[in-house]
Amino acid sequence: MSSRQNILTGSPWEDKVGYCRAVRIGNLIEVAGTVAIVDGETVKADDAYAQTKNIIERIGKVLEDAGASLSDVVRTRMFTTDINRFDEIGRAHGEFFKDIKPVTAIYEISRLVSPDYLIEIEFTAVVGEL
Template sequence: MTAIAGEGPVVTRLGSGGPWEARYGYCRVVRAGSLAITAGCTSTVDGRVVHVGDPAAQTVQALRIGLDALAEVGAGPGDVVRTRMYVTDRSHADEVGRAHNAVFGAVRPVATMVVVAGLIDPEHLVEVELEAWLG
C-alpha cells in the first residue's frame, strides 16, 4: 500500500496502486479514527481480472483484497461491521452470498447485496466494500 496525504494525523489514506485509483482520485482504504473503510474491491490482480466467469471465486478474491487493505490500517476480519456486495446478475446472488458466509459467517456483519447493471470491467461479476470499527 502507498500512503496518500490526508487532512492530518487522524486520517490515514492508503492506495494499492490499482489502475483506477490515480485516474479517478480515490484510495483503497481510509482509516479515520476508529473507522476503516475500503473502496470497492473486485477480483482485479496486477491490473487483470482473475476468476473470469466465477462469481464465488471473484467474491473470495475481492474480500481477500479488502481484508488485506483493512489489515494495513490495523483492522482484522472480526472488526468488520458492514459489507456491501454489488452483483451484475441476480442468478449469482447465492454463490456470492455463500462465499461471503465462508469468510464472515462467524463475524456476521450487517450486509447489503444489490444487483447492478454493470461494473467498470465487463468481466467483473461482483464488487465488495468493507467497513470496520476499531473503537
C-alpha cells in the same frame, strides 16, 4: 480531530480517479468498492464465488495495513450484475463472515466497469470502540 490515514494499493486508478482503497479516521475504516483480479485461471470472469473470495482475501490485507482485520468489519455492500449468482456470492461471503456476521446488503446493478466483473464489494470496519 482524528488523523486521517489513506491506504493505497498502487493501482493506477488511484491517481487517475483520485481515490484510495481505504481511509481510516480514528476507529472507522471505509474501504472503496473492490472488484476481483480476474486472471482467467483461478479467478474466471464467469465465477462469482471465486471473484467474491478474491475480493475478501485482498481486503483482508488492506485492513491489516490499516491496523484492522476482517473481524472488525461491521458492514459489507455487495453489487452484482447477476442476482441469480446470489448463492455463489453468499457462500464465499459466509466462509469469511459466518461468525463475524456484519450487516450486509446485495444489489443487482446493470453493469460494472468491465464485463469480466460479476461483483464489487464495499466494506466498513470499526476497530475497538468509537
